[in-house]
Amino acid sequence: MRPGKSGRAIPVVNYQKEYMSVRAIAQLDGVTKNYLLEGETVSVLRGVNFSVYQNEFIAIMGSSGSGKSTLLHILGCLDTMSEGTYELNGRNVSGLADEKLAALRLDYIGFVFQDFNLLPHATVFENVALPFLYSHTDPDQSRIKVMEALDAVGIAHRIKHRPSALSGGERQRVAIARAVVCKPKLILADEPTGNLDSATSSEILALFGRLHKNGATIVLVTHDHEVAKTATRTMFMKDGQLAGTP
Ligand SMILES: Nc1ncnc2c1ncn2[C@@H]1O[C@H](COP(=O)(O)OP(=O)(O)O)[C@@H](O)[C@H]1O
Ligand SMILES: [Mg+2]
Incomplete structure (x- = not known):
């Protein structure tokens, strides 16, 4: 026991036990990422340790070029690390072949990009139905x-429109719908408001807040300090390492 802020004793040991028993959805240990550029090794990630627990909403901040997208792409199985281990839902992802990674991604990850990444010639409905093309879900259920x-x-109300007929905020809503349609364990968003005006950004951030309230686990890269108010934890990327509340 130790005294809390109010002077009341709080049971440290019990709390820690409870915390430790919760398994991370995603856990990175000693993750590095190096690029070889003109014969020189560039270290982008230098030993990142990071755990994401169920129903967290984690904001990742840090200056441009600090490695935030690289980290998010590794978490999303869109890129591989140079060294270290990555466990997704208790399964070691490091070294898995591309098709296995693609299957894991479909089951566990919803990814939202800054530039929306929608198919321009497909309708809103078709864009969001895209993940089901690769699964064996019954068409009525899809x-x-x-x-x-x-x-x-x-x-x-926009299901028949193509992305070019939508505003930036509406396009990002479609991209978010596509990311959540398979009810992924983890939603990853890389500067999802980076191409939006401030009023639309607030709406999109509020939408992530609602998804989180409804049970989603979210890791969101952003430059917007407002997010810290909604997030349950904020981490900072600096010199290829992640710092903040562990
Ligand atoms: N394919 C690549 N080859 C070489 N360097 C890269 C590559 N991708 C990213 N980088 C470098 O890695 C660093 C981190 O990039 P990134 O993760 O995109 O940063 P952030 O998202 O924080 O702006 C940058 O210096 C970038 O130039
Ligand atoms: Mg980036």
Whole structure:
């Protein structure tokens, strides 16, 4: 026991035990990423240790070029690390072949990009239904899930439009719907408001806040200090290392 702020004793040991028993959804240990540029090794990540627990909303901040996207791409199985280990949902991801990584990504990860990454010639509905192309979900079930996801992000009235007919904020809503349609364990968002004006950014950040309240686990890279108010934890990337509340 030790005294808390109010002077009341708080049971340190019990709290730690409870915390330790919760398994991380994603856990990086000693992760490095090096690039070989014109014969010289550039170290982008220098030993990152990072655990993401269920229902966390983690904001990652840090200057441009500090390695935030590299880290998020490794978490999203879109890129591989040079050294270290990555456990996703208790499974060691390091060294898995590309097709295994693609399957894991489909099951566990929803990724939101700064530039939306929508298919320009597909409708809103088709863009959000895209993940089901690679799974064996019954078409009626897929349709229901797509409509639920579009509803959740407030864009269900636009299903027949193509991305070019939508505003930036609406495009990002579609991209978020696509990221959440398979109910992934982990939502990763790389500067999702980076291309939006400030009013639209606030709406999109509020949307991530709502997804989090409804049970989503989110890691979001941002320059927006407002996010820290919504996030449960804020981490800072500096010199290829991640610092903040462990
Ligand atoms: N494919 C690559 N080859 C060489 N260097 C790269 C490559 N991708 C990223 N980098 C370098 O890694 C560093 C971190 O990039 P990035 O993760 O995109 O940073 P951030 O998202 O924080 O702006 C930058 O210096 C960038 O130039
Ligand atoms: Mg980046």
